């Protein structure tokens with residue numbers, strides 16, 4: 001039964017966004033993938049949701065700050081498996097321009113497994129869409145279903 005459900009829903013992963021301490025630059029670019037028809041993720045069968053419990057793919061922006069570290073981990077844990085994690089922008093990858101800041105925790109991939117990196121400061125909407133499409137493919141592979 002769950003295999004049948006997977007097959008029926010496999011073309012429409014739901015996305016959830018976490019701001020781990022971003023300057024909001026990446027979040028503005030992410031907003032274009034929800035609001036502007038030209039870059040809308042719904043063209044690829046994806047949509048944003050408001051709860052981690054409903055999500056399949058998580059997009060994380062910003063360097064992980066000490067203040068946000070535990071909240072990021074808690075939200076990430078609430079997303080059901082199989083999930084795909086996308087680091088959006090250079091900040092979650094290496095700390096970016098905040099790299100040596102006293103207020104940062106570890107890079108994101110030291111805390112949780114990251115499946116897709118979308119570098120840039122901020123990345124362009126096209127790059128974010130490319131990351132989402134790759135995340136969708138990885139998610140389908142994790143479900144054991146090949147893209148037809």
Ligand code: SF4
Pocket residue numbers: 021022023024025026027061062063088089090091096097120121122123
């Ligand atoms: S990558 Fe650049 S735009 Fe994105 S959160 Fe970091 S500093 Fe801001």
